[in-house]
Structure formats: structure tokens, C-alpha cells
Amino acid sequence: MPAAGTTEVLRTQYGAIVQGDSLDVLAELPDGSVDLIMTSPPFGLVRKKEYGNVDAPDYVDWFRPFGRAFLRVLKDNGSLVIDIGGAWNPGVPTRSLYHFKLLVDLVEEVGFHLAQEFFWWNPSKLPSPAEWVTVRRIRVKDAVNCVWWLSKTPWPKASNRRVLQPYSESMKGLLKNGYKPKLRPSGHDISQNFGRDNQAAIPPNLLAISNTDSNGAYLRYCRANRIEPHPARFPPALPAHFVRMLTDVGDLVVDPFAGSCVTGEVCDSLQRRWVCVEMREEYARGAVGRFGPQTLVLEPAPDDTDPGEGNEEDRGRHSTGIWTTGDGALLPADGGMTRERRASGNRARPATERRPA
Secondary structure: OOOOOOEEEEEOOOEEEEEOOHHHHHHHOOOOOEEEEEEOOOOOOOOOOOOOOOOHHHHHHHHHHHHHHHHHHEEEEEEEEEEEOOOEOOOOOOEOOHHHHHHHHHHHHHOOEEEEEEEEEOOOOOOOOHHHHHHOOOOOOOOEEEEEEEEOOOOOOOOHHHHOEOOOHHHHHHHHHOOOOEEOOOOOEEOHHHHOOOOOEOOOOEEEOOOOOOOOHHHHHHHHOOOOOOOOOOOOHHHHHHHHHHOOOOOEEEEOOOOOOHHHHHHHHOOOEEEEEEOOHHHHHHHHHHHOOOOOOOOOOOOOOOOOOOOHHHHHHHEOOOOOOOOOOOOOOOOOOEOOOOOOOOOOOEHHHOOOO
């Protein structure tokens, strides 16, 4: 049953869209019941947007009650992932620090751990801010969002095996021609294991995902029903990366700032339970259009970047993962604290027992 003052707009086999205040919805969730909070909150921008946003100087104080609610409802091995864009200071070509201050507050005041910082690069983003980039030509276009991956403990459950990506052409050549172990100029001692063919590569924390949807099922639904679409939608491949990497089938994912409910659409396709909460009624009604008969395609297109944005090898190295049909083995409940047993039969031991090199 929805929390008081909220309305359930849609229910699917795996989840629900709820229109209302996410703090009210979170208050109804039991302690330690959520596996992942995947969200993109309103940014602390100088210019006001239709979907509502908080002034950058007030952002940390506004967000803190949400952060505390997130900490309470997350499981001990759960994660909080926040996609958040930067902002410019009013009237000058310098950057606000609000999103970095938010990160520090969530760690030092609320009690989260920073598991890792990610960066979402949108190669297709238009030049902005226009005054500094296209008029005065004193800055380059702002095309990267920070994505903070936080957790309740230093050991959230996770596996990068879920988000492996294709080998680059140079790596394919190395595997074909062989590799001679050697000490690199940087001081790294590359062993013969580097030449092992693992079928795919571990991705970097730079996620190159174009955001170019202009005629998808969601937008067609909004046009047909005369609903104003949400203007700030992230592409499905972004939440899919973290849903795959940080949760198992059947886990519960919550997006408290759902917008058009991309997170819910992704979770529905990946058989995760989910709750998407959106404050504005119009956006919540429009999100229903994501759950029609269409099939969501999560795999990145072969050419995920615009022409001229780098060579083919760069695109392969920085693209999102190549996801397999299944999720494979369950994620380690202890977040990888215990090392996997080696083929030689050596005892697996907690990482805290490792001796320094």
C-alpha cells in the first residue's frame, strides 16, 4: 500500500511507479531492506528547470535528509549510486563545488563510504554553457557527469564480471601474437598472466554513453497523450551498468528521484524488484509509457559515439559493458572480503589478512 499522500501510478510484475514525496515512501520501507538506490537527483543549477532544482549553495542541506533515509533503508552490503552533473558559478566562467561538497557530506556527516567515483561521458552532448564555450570561446563543452558510488560498508556486494567489455584491437593482437612479461617504465611488473585470454576486458570508471533518444517509445507515448516529457533523462545503459554490477535477480532497487522512470524500466527488463518515486504527477504519468509492449535493448550499439569523437579503439575501450544474457553466479554477500580459492588449493582468506607486498 502506498504511503500516505502518495499515489501508485503503475504496478508491473517486478515494481511500481509512485507519485509523491520520496521521503514519505522511504519512511515506509523497513530498515535494511533495499539492495541498491540508483538515482539522478535534481542538480544544483544556477538556472531553474521545469522539473525543479535547488540552488547550489543550499544543495547539501537540502539533500542530507535523503542521505540519512538512504543509509537507513539500505542493506549492509547495499549501494547508493548518484548521477550528478556539475554547475557553473553565476556570471563567471568558474565551476561550483556543490557536488563535491555533497560527496564529502555523505561520507563525513551521513556515514557512507565512497566505493568508487565514476564519470559518465556523453559524447553527443551539445556545447554548453554557450556564453563561455561558443560565444567567448574560453572553455570547452561540459560533457561529463560525476557518478558517486557509495556504500554502507567498505565491502558492498559487487562484481565487475557482470559488466565486462570487448577487448580492444591492440589487446586482441597481443593475445594472438603473444606477450613477453617485463618491467614497464612506470615500475609495474607485468606478469605472464597479462597474456591470458579472459574473453573480455574489465571496464574503466569512465562510461561513454551517448544520450540521443528523440523518438523512443516513452517520447511517443508522451506525445500521443499530450504529456510533457521529462527533459533530463539518462540513457538506460547508465543505470543498467550499476544494476548489473551491484545486484542479483530479485533484489530491490529504489529510485527516489525517478523522473521518467528509466531505472524502473531497466530493472523490469533485468528481473529486479523496483520502486520509482516521482514528485510531479505529469512526469509520473508519462513514465507509464516505458512499460508497454516494446522491448528495452540494454546492450550498447556497435557505434556508441558520434563521428569524430575518437577512433574505433577509443570507443571500444570506453564504452559500457557487453552484458551476457544471464547474471552468472550470485554476487559475493561479503563484498569480496574473502578472496576466491585459488586453483592450487590455497585457503581463501579475508582481504584484511593479506600481507603487504
